[in-house]
Amino acid sequence: MSDDAADPATEAFLAHRALLFTVAYEMLGSAADAEDVLQESWLRWAAVDPGQVRDQRAYLVRITTRQALNRLRTVKRRREAYVGSWLPEPLLTVPDVAEDAELAESVSMALMLVLETLSPAERAVFVLREVFDVGYGEIAAAVGKSPSAVRQIAHRARRHVDARRPRRVASSEEGRAVLESFRRAVETGDPQALLEVLAPDVVLMSDGGGVRHAALRPVTGAERVARMFAGGIGRLEGTLTTEPAVVNGGAALLVSLDGEIDGVLAVRVEDARVTGLYYVRNPEKLSHIASETPLTLR
Template structure:
């Protein structure tokens, strides 16, 4: 890229880069794919007569959305051959993200998993409207639909997501307290402690991507989940340690086995108990936990 101080196109792109990355990541659930989308967005942006663009932010978001939609449709085909359950790529995020309740919820593992159940167009419309508050006419231009159709899609997607997202807002401090209880029980192999902190119908999803042994399918029920944990990470002959961190704007754990990173664990909390455990073990998805990724809604 050229010097942003002298190149208006570069200056505009750099100014909105974190926003564009957040849009692409929320649509794709992959930082790697989001970075590719930003590169594609840049290549198209430099061909635009920037001086004639009235709203550069909206124009860049439109390009990013279109490229994300193209990649999202291709990604769905790739997932058909993915080994085991698929989870979003976890991002180490700053305390600023955690303090922004709206942003933290929008990139939480729990919501990102719900977004996976939408069609590509529904996901794009939901993300742009509900997360980034983009107008219907702008969304219509980005997804190739009429504003009236976008309104219908937005309503359908919102109803779908609301039926599957946590019904109660949980503060970071509440989530952190529950996670600390889980961590203590896990590190001390306290089976009753694990059962006490897990909801009866808790669901565990483990993503190993074929590189590490995952649970072949989601595991439901506290007793089954505890048996899975004890049979794997809870073995008495391994040294197990957990480092509290903030992933996707929410409290999480980096799990180490014998000193090596085994995975990242995020949770969903309702009524002071864990209803969802999301464990990413695929090494290719753990490249963004060494340094913070800046995210923004603006």
Template sequence: MTEHVTDPATEIFVAHRSLLFTVAYEMLGSAADAEDVLQETWLRWVELDLGQVRDPRAYLVRMTTRQSLNRLRTLKRRKESYVGPWLPEPLLTSPDVAEDVELAESVSMALMLVLETLSPTERAVFVLREVFDVGYDEIAAAVDKTPAAVRQIAHRARQHVEARRPREAVSASRTRAALESFRRTIETGDIQGLLDVLAPDVVLMADGGGVKPGGAVRPIVGADRVSRYIIGGTGKAKFTIGYRPTVVNGHPALALLVDGEIDGIMAIRLDDDRITGLYYVRNPHKLTHIDAENRLTLR
């Protein structure tokens, strides 16, 4: 029996693949584009003379960051013509992601949406510095800036994110309780119960990408309007609708089932035990990574 031999370049890349995917996903908000970035990084990596690479992990992160920045500019043009609100692509995540509070917070739908408001370079700098604790010199090499410029960008991005991110980390148990109340009110058509679990200024974003009919082409703001949209939509359904608890991006979420098949993923933002944000992804092109658990890591 012939022993399978893996070349050093492949071994190194595979060892760091989960980290590189996490870097690319946090920069792009798209698992499909993150996979493309890893493919591009791999093709460049295997062409290198490894004898000249002092720190393979740092080099791979730098390559992934550069490819992600290139892809971010393409995504920006794509989003400008996107039909309706754009939401990050949800990932079915493994239990260890949920147990890592720092990692789960960094890939939450709420924070990923905040990162969308940064420029590509600001996002890259913030993700590398605040999430992965990469040194300023390494970040500078990845984004083609001086270390001094990177420090300024990091400070500006940090202030921007802090002003918009959730006020506190919410435990999984509190999130599950809010989702259970939310699910129960929808299934029973209890509008008052739904109003009780929603914050007065709640915002619902429904991402159907122009593919799914009946979607909201603009964010819906306010508990009254959101409750009417949700209860009205489920009440008119001609199909069997169900809800299944799941874990998406390290946080409890609901999978919406239509005739037993997943039709969408609902994630929430919770403040003071009331739902302030509802993120409803229905675009089928963004539901390709919820069939199997995705391993994310900060290391």
């Protein structure tokens, strides 16, 4: 991509880059794939005369959606052969993202996992309509379907997501408070302290990608999750440390072993208890926690 600030095409693309990345990431759940989509979108945008485009933002979103949809169909097949649970690639986000409830929920691990259960077309339509408030006509042009078909897909996807999304999104303050209690319990390996902060129906998902040790299936229930954490910490050969962070707009811990990053543990909080734990250990998914990733819905 050219760094020439005088180039109108480059200026327009860079002006909307954070938005385009957010669109691609929410459709794919992978920062690496989203970056590839942006490169592909740039190549197509560079061949267009920006002066002939009435709405550059809409045009760029359309290009990015098409490229993301093509890639989504490919990665869907790849994820079916993934070893163990597949979790979205975590992003270290600026604290401001947590204060924007709409943006924070849209990139949360919990919602991103729900989006994984949609078909590629349903996911694209849902993201564009429900998250970015794109009109049905624009969505139709982006996904190659009629506006009436898009309305039907949007209704079906919305109903599917609403039945599975978290009941209530915790405020950033509540999330930080619960995270601190959970952090102390994890670092001490105290089973009782863990039980006090975990919801009875808490679910732990861990993603090692076949490279790092991780539970192959979700672990459900406070007692089972507490035993898993307490027992695992007791068997560690090294010093475990945790650092609070904002990941995907929500409360999370960066987990290190002897000073080396071991993984990212994102936490879902509802009613002052931890209801979801998402531990990403796959090294291939940890490249976007070294620096904050800018995200936007506009």
